[in-house]
Amino acid sequence: MNKKIIATTSLAGCFGCHMSFLDIDERIFDLIELVEFNKSPIDDIKKFTKQVDIGIIEGGCCNSENIEILKAFRENCNILVSLGECAIMGGLPALRNGISIEECLEEAYIGGPTVQENTNKILPNDDELPMLLDKVYPCHEIVKIDYFLPGCAPRADLIWDALIALVTGNEMELPYEVVKFD
Amino acid sequence: MNTTIKFKIDGREIIAEKGQTIVEAAKANGVYIPTLCNFEGLPPKGCCRMCTIRISNRYMTSCTTPVAEGMEVESDIPEITDFRKGIVELLFVSGNHFCPACEKSGNCELQALAYRFKMMVPRFPFLFPQKGIDATNPKIIKEQNRCILCKRCIKGIKDDEGRSYFAYKNRGNKLEVVLDEKMGKEITDALARKAMDNCPVGSIIYKELGYYQPIGKRKYDKKPIGSEIEI
Numbered sequence: 461m462n463k464k465i466i467a468t469t470s471l472a473g474c475f476g477c478h479m480s481f482l483d484i485d486e487r488i489f490d491l492i493e494l495v496e497f498n499k500s501p502i503d504d505i506k507k508f509t510k511q512v513d514i515g516i517i518e519g520g521c522c523n524s525e526n527i528e529i530l531k532a533f534r535e536n537c538n539i540l541v542s543l544g545e546c547a548i549m550g551g552l553p554a555l556r557n558g559i560s561i562e563e564c565l566e567e568a569y570i571g572g573p574t575v576q577e578n579t580n581k582i583l584p585n586d587d588e589l590p591m592l593l594d595k596v597y598p599c600h601e602i603v604k605i606d607y608f609l610p611g612c613a614p615r616a617d618l619i620w621d622a623l624i625a626l627v628t629g630n631e632m633e634l635p636y637e638v639v640k641f642d
Numbered sequence: 643m644n645t646t647i648k649f650k651i652d653g654r655e656i657i658a659e660k661g662q663t664i665v666e667a668a669k670a671n672g673v674y675i676p677t678l679c680n681f682e683g684l685p686p687k688g689c690c691r692m693c694t695i696r697i698s699n700r701y702m703t704s705c706t707t708p709v710a711e712g713m714e715v716e717s718d719i720p721e722i723t724d725f726r727k728g729i730v731e732l733l734f735v736s737g738n739h740f741c742p743a744c745e746k747s748g749n750c751e752l753q754a755l756a757y758r759f760k761m762m763v764p765r766f767p768f769l770f771p772q773k774g775i776d777a778t779n780p781k782i783i784k785e786q787n788r789c790i791l792c793k794r795c796i797k798g799i800k801d802d803e804g805r806s807y808f809a810y811k812n813r814g815n816k817l818e819v820v821l822d823e824k825m826g827k828e829i830t831d832a833l834a835r836k837a838m839d840n841c842p843v844g845s846i847i848y849k850e851l852g853y854y855q856p857i858g859k860r861k862y863d864k865k866p867i868g869s870e871i872e873i
Contacts, residue, residue: 542763545740545741545742548762548763549734549763549764549768550768550770551740551742552740552742552743554740554768554770555738555740555743557738557770558738558770558771558772558773595770598763598768600763601767601768605763607762608762608763609762610762610763612741612742634760636757636864636865636866637863637864639757639760639762640757640863641741641742641747641753641756641757642741642742642744642747642748642857
């Protein structure tokens, strides 16, 4: 059997979903028999080197770089999976939705109670930095997403079951205990 | 006079008392009809439409419809379940429901209904409306981002003279439920906690009590909402 190819990324997320992915523990040995990883923080491959079967997205889109990566994932992956609350609905980063970017940046870099050394009151404006979006977007509002796995973080068992279902083509069972939003 | 009424829900015979609503009769017979704005002991309002059923091809709310002899109710059918799921999804996108950061997560009825209907993602675009938080009261935080305007607090939390502590304010998409500033200052601990328990979501939070139950021990962690009723 040809091994399925997996790619993963963390956009506006905290890497908690990737941590939860690693919580499949020793089952990772079974997994590497079934799949190979391409672009992913897990093997540190930075660019797609071939067409990928399953792309897993953690985090929503808060800046222009997130959008670029997400679109690259859509182009290079046959199936895209939104993993976790941030990818599905923006999650905690989306708490800034409804507050203007100006206000957010001023609170973070100028007026906030923990700001001590920015005496020249400079906001980050280097050309290298990606532009912030007007709000944090769920991934499926930017590109088509095929499957959704909720949770903060999604339970390791849910991620495992979903991967096995996608790799083997079998239908997935969704036990009540594993589908949670927190 | 015989006050017993017989009717059917999804083909199953239900024995009810005259004057009962369909939701009450169903519950007494071990049939769960999902509800959200309805609260036992308070007059039904029929505003959330979660308990929608179909009788003779007509959609009605089962929390406000009294039982009648021989009626044939359709409830647990794919079309109505999808309709109810759609309501849950609409509520999720029309407020700001950040479950991972909510004190009520695990005990929230809206979330529990989403679990029951296996909502993986709402089919509608997220609105992210701008709403405020009122934390001025010494005992209660009123979190407008999570409020679903069900009116359960307005109907259920009253003083000895029958005056409500909570009230509707504004109209249309500006509508919100607020805690009366003056009366709120005198609210007792017991009543403030009752207000929190009365709220189906995390919109009324009793201060300094957040996250008191560990994950795994909360109301809807292991069993779906309604499983305590179903036989």
